[in-house]
Amino acid sequence: MANAPRKLLITTWEGGGSVGPALTVARKLVDAGHDVRVMSDECNRAEAAKAGARFVPWTRAPSRKDRSKESEVLRDWESADMAESFKRVVDQLVAGPSLRYAEDTIEELRKEPADLVVSNELLLGVMAGCEAIGTPFAMMPVNSMLMTVKGAIEMGMLQHFEANPPSDPGDQMKFAVVSAMQACFMHGLEAMNATRAALGLPPIAHLFEQFVPAKKVLLAVSPAFDFVPAQIPPNFSYIGAQLDDPAWTAPWQSPWPADDPRPLVLVGFSTTFQNQTALLQAAIDALGTLPVRGLVTLGPTIAVEELNAPANVEIVPSAPHGEVMKQASLVITHGGFGTLAKALANRLPALVMPQGRDQGGNAEKLMAHGAGLALPPTADSATIAGAVEKLLADPAYAAAAGKLGEAIEREMRESAVVSELEALAA
Numbered sequence: 283m284a285n286a287p288r289k290l291l292i293t294t295w296e297g298g299g300s301v302g303p304a305l306t307v308a309r310k311l312v313d314a315g316h317d318v319r320v321m322s323d324e325c326n327r328a329e330a331a332k333a334g335a336r337f338v339p340w341t342r343a344p345s346r347k348d349r350s351k352e353s354e355v356l357r358d359w360e361s362a363d364m365a366e367s368f369k370r371v372v373d374q375l376v377a378g379p380s381l382r383y384a385e386d387t388i389e390e391l392r393k394e395p396a397d398l399v400v401s402n403e404l405l406l407g408v409m410a411g412c413e414a415i416g417t418p419f420a421m422m423p424v425n426s427m428l429m430t431v432k433g434a435i436e437m438g439m440l441q442h443f444e445a446n447p448p449s450d451p452g453d454q455m456k457f458a459v460v461s462a463m464q465a466c467f468m469h470g471l472e473a474m475n476a477t478r479a480a481l482g483l484p485p486i487a488h489l490f491e492q493f494v495p496a497k498k499v500l501l502a503v504s505p506a507f508d509f510v511p512a513q514i515p516p517n518f519s520y521i522g523a524q525l526d527d528p529a530w531t532a533p534w535q536s537p538w539p540a541d542d543p544r545p546l547v548l549v550g551f552s553t554t555f556q557n558q559t560a561l562l563q564a565a566i567d568a569l570g571t572l573p574v575r576g577l578v579t580l581g582p583t584i585a586v587e588e589l590n591a592p593a594n595v596e597i598v599p600s601a602p603h604g605e606v607m608k609q610a611s612l613v614i615t616h617g618g619f620g621t622l623a624k625a626l627a628n629r630l631p632a633l634v635m636p637q638g639r640d641q642g643g644n645a646e647k648l649m650a651h652g653a654g655l656a657l658p659p660t661a662d663s664a665t666i667a668g669a670v671e672k673l674l675a676d677p678a679y680a681a682a683a684g685k686l687g688e689a690i691e692r693e694m695r696e697s698a699v700v701s702e703l704e705a706l707a708a
Contacts, residue, residue, distance in 0.1 A: 288707040289317045291396040292335070292422075293387065293408045295375065296323035296346045297356070299620045300402055303424040303502040306524035307400070307699055309333040314700050316707075321390060325349055332529040338390055342382035343407070344374070349582040367638055369469065376404050377470030377489065381477040383407025384414065391417050398497075398707035406474060406492045413495045414481035420706055421499045424524075425619050425640040497706050500699065504623055506689035507647060519702055522693035523623040527602040530582070534601035536609070538575055544594070545611035545674055549578040550603060550621050551637075558616065559584055561635060561659050565614050568666035569595050574674075577606060604628075611680075612673055614666075617641035617648070617656070626653060626687040627694060631679035633669050635659045652682035 290311055294304040304320065311318045312334035320330040321338040323346040330337040339345050346353045355374050356367075372378065384407040387399070392415070399419040401408045412419040474492065475485040486492060493499070498517050501508075505520040538544075549565050551558045562578065569576035570592030578597045580586065591597045603621065607613065607628035615621045617634035622644055625632050632654040634645040645656035655669050673679050 287315050287317055288397045288704065289319075289395070290398050290400060290703065290707060291319045291321060291338075291387075291390065292400045293321045293383075293405055294326075294402040295340075295344070295405065296325055296349065297375075297404075299618045300404075300424055301326055301329065302526060302528055302620055303524035304400075304402065304422070305329050305333045305335075305529075306526040307422070307502070307703075308335040309526060310524075310700050311335075311703065314704075316704075319390075319394075319396070321386070323347075325353075329529040333526075340383070340386050342386050343379050344382075351583050354583075371404065372470035372489075373473075376406050377473040377477075380407030380410060380474055381480055384411030384477060384481060387411035388415055391415060398703065400500075400703065403493075403499075406489065407477060409492050409496065410474075410477055410481055410483060413492075414483055418497050418706065419495070420703070421493060421496045422502050422521075423499065424502045498702070500702055502699075503619060504626075504690045504693055506686060506693065507623065507626070507651070509647065509650070519698075520693070521699040521702060522697040523619070523627070523690060524697070524699065525604070525620060525624050525627065525694065527604045528600075531600040531602045532598070534577075534598065534606060537596055542575060544573055544575045546575045546577065546606075546609050547612045547614060547670065548603065548606055548610045548625075549576060549614045551581070551616040551635075558637060558659075559588055561637070563589055564661065564663045565635075565666055566591055566595050566597070567663035568670060571663070571667050572670060574670070577601065577610075579603070579606075612670065614670070616659075617644040619644055622648065623690055626683055627691045629680070629684040629687040631673050631683040633657065633666070633673060635661065635666075651686050653679060653686050654683065655679075 292304050292308050294300050308318045308320050318335040319338055320335045324339045325346050325348050327337045344355050356370050383405055387408045388411045396417060399412050399417055400422050401419055403421050403423040409419055470489060474489055478485060498519060501518065501520045502524045504523050547569055551562060566578060566589060574594065576595035578595060579601050580597065580599055586597050586599060589597055603624055607625060607630055610630055613625040613630050613632045615632055615634055617636045618641060622632060632648060634648055634654060634656045636642040636645050637659050648654040649656055655673060657665060657669055
């Protein structure tokens with residue numbers, strides 16, 4: 283190893299797609315000879331161990347014991363609209379429990395200092411804790427981000443656009459989204475500033491200012507997928523998608539003969555509960571009307587018995603998507619970045635049915651690349667079947683997915699995440 287071993291603390295939370303990239307990076311750092319701790323919800327202990335990292339659970343901050351619907355913290359399926367969903371994230375994760383996240387982080391770092399903390403972008407309490415005791419930290423967003431416009435971190439995204447009115451339609455869309463986010467996030471400012479006051483830190487004018495002390499922002503997403511601007515701030519770096527299969531997935535053996543000519547369609551929605559049972563059943567019913575094979579992976583929040591499968595569809599609790607996708611022709615998904623990027627890396631087009639969070643933006647980018655289609659989560663089985671037929675029949679979708687997937691796979695293969703973190707921890 284070219285660099286001396288470093289001590290790194292990676293902090294994340296059980297939010298489905300927030301865990302896998304953190305553990306993939308942890309595994310890479312361990313393989314490079316570094317001393318890595320992962321601090322997350324208790325239910326991630328076994329996954330951290332498989333990555334070779336030492337595990338530290340949240341104690342004051344929210345810490346899920348399992349991934350069941352009942353233990354879900356955000357419960358965003360109960361939100362009336364996207365604005366209310368954003369507010370739930372702020373209240374339940376970003377600002378509301380920020381002092382508890384800060385106190386857990388400070389306690390762990392005082393017990394055993396780290397050369398660098400690598401934090402999920404939503405854990406502002408972790409960042410404030412690091413700032414309070416002078417421990418350097420980096421942010422590692424794991425979703426396709428809006429924070430890729432020049433000057434966004436220094437000025438705040440909204441302030442940047444207000445000072446530089448966008449003319450590009452894409453930037454105009456970002457301005458509208460960021461404005462809405464800012465309005466939702468402002469109600470969390472009082473709680474965040476109370477946390478900062480308790481830590482002896484000065485107040486901030488908006489939540490995004492908590493990002494400013496970060497040594498660097500390492501975006502664990504694909505720049506090819508993300509339509510990266512020509513210039514990005516110098517403290518930004520794209521490290522590509524980080525996509526190991528989850529440790530909790532079970533092996534899968536195809537129930538169909540190896541020479542079965544029907545295309546395989548993989549259906550995989552969120553590993554967290556987003557009230558997706560009816561949507562899954564609609565997708566299953568759609569596949570039941572088509573000359574395809576269907577594999578549906580449910581994750582830990584829905585039981586196989588809750589759904590009905592036709593003869594050409596198999597429903598399983600889990601399967602390694604990376605392996606299954608090598609045999610598949612199409613993916614139907616909610617549009618979480620991890621599932622979508624993994625599908626594209628395997629040169630597969632996708633049908634996206636967004637349920638919230640970052641999924642709508644991912645669907646728009648997928649369609650802009652020509653690599654898939656999107657439907658609302660309320661689409662009926664006939665509409666879903668029509669979209670599946672279109673995606674399988676028109677080779678342009680597979681060609682676009684292949685072109686984009688080649689770039690994503692190359693970014694993953696050539697990712698400089700380890701060397702980037704080694705430099706920051708030096």
